[in-house]
Amino acid sequence: MSTIKIGIITVSDRASAGVYEDVSGKAIINTLNDYLISDWDDVYKIVPDEQDIIEKAIINMADNEKCCLIVTTGGTGPAKRGVTPEATEAVCDRMIPGFGELMRVESLKYVPTAILSRQTAGLRGSSLIINLPGKPKSIRECLDAVFPAVPYCIDLMDGPFLKCDENVIKPFRPKKK
Ligand SMILES: Nc1ncnc2c1ncn2[C@@H]1O[C@H](COP(=O)(O)OP(=O)(O)OP(=O)(O)O)[C@@H](O)[C@H]1O
Numbered sequence: 273m274s275t276i277k278i279g280i281i282t283v284s285d286r287a288s289a290g291v292y293e294d295v296s297g298k299a300i301i302n303t304l305n306d307y308l309i310s311d312w313d314d315v316y317k318i319v320p321d322e323q324d325i326i327e328k329a330i331i332n333m334a335d336n337e338k339c340c341l342i343v344t345t346g347g348t349g350p351a352k353r354g355v356t357p358e359a360t361e362a363v364c365d366r367m368i369p370g371f372g373e374l375m376r377v378e379s380l381k382y383v384p385t386a387i388l389s390r391q392t393a394g395l396r397g398s399s400l401i402i403n404l405p406g407k408p409k410s411i412r413e414c415l416d417a418v419f420p421a422v423p424y425c426i427d428l429m430d431g432p433f434l435k436c437d438e439n440v441i442k443p444f445r446p447k448k449k
């Protein structure tokens with residue numbers, strides 16, 4: 273069986289320049305390690321807030337690395353250089369707006385500025401791409417909300433079966449594969 277690969281893309285001018293450590297990308301890896309019982313490998317990249325560079329990173333992880341899931345962090349807000357949702361939409365075949373909608377609703381429990389995130393999700397080939405905000409604490413807040421739907425989404429794309437630790441996160445699969 274081929275290994276499950278998951279892409280993590282940190283989009284931040286300062287983290288990519290080494291001004292600060294990328295805490296958010298590592299938080300994604302730690303959270304997925306908590307959730308998943310299945311063995312998986314991360315494909316990890318830090319990029320600046322440049323639309324073409326973000327697009328190339330997503331395309332490489334989807335088309336070449338064959339990541340079933342790609343999670344981005346950062347660049348989703350109204351700051352002028354924030355273009356991660358635009359890069360995501362540009363490379364996706366189809367969008368799944370419910371991810372962004374649910375993450376914003378859940379995030380409102382933590383911060384009134386949750387509505388500032390334009391985060392979205394979409395499909396490219398056999399990859400699901402999900403945007404998260406940049407703040408380290410937003411990673412778990414958002415992933416806890418939407419991850420229960422992720423394994424079934426990947427099932428429906430004929431991707432690998434993601435087995436989760438149900439004491440940590442309960443995936444919902446309406447139909448057995
Ligand atoms: N990847 C990250 N790792 C650690 N902290 C982060 C990360 N991204 C954002 N933050 C924190 O969240 C704050 C708000 O993030 P902001 O939206 O300004 O993104 P940023 O990536 O820092 O911006 P820029 O791309 O201009 O460097 C930052 O000041 C920083 O403290």
Ligand SMILES: Nc1nc2c(c(=O)[nH]1)N[C@H]1C(S)=C(S)[C@@H](COP(=O)(O)O)O[C@H]1N2
Pocket residue numbers: 345346347348349350351354378379382383385386387388389390404405406407409410411413414
């Ligand atoms: N769960 C959660 N969502 C959140 C936040 C947060 O702290 N927690 N921060 C908000 C803020 S302050 C901003 S500006 C937007 C966009 O963040 P980004 O530009 O770093 O992606 O995400 C929002 N969503």
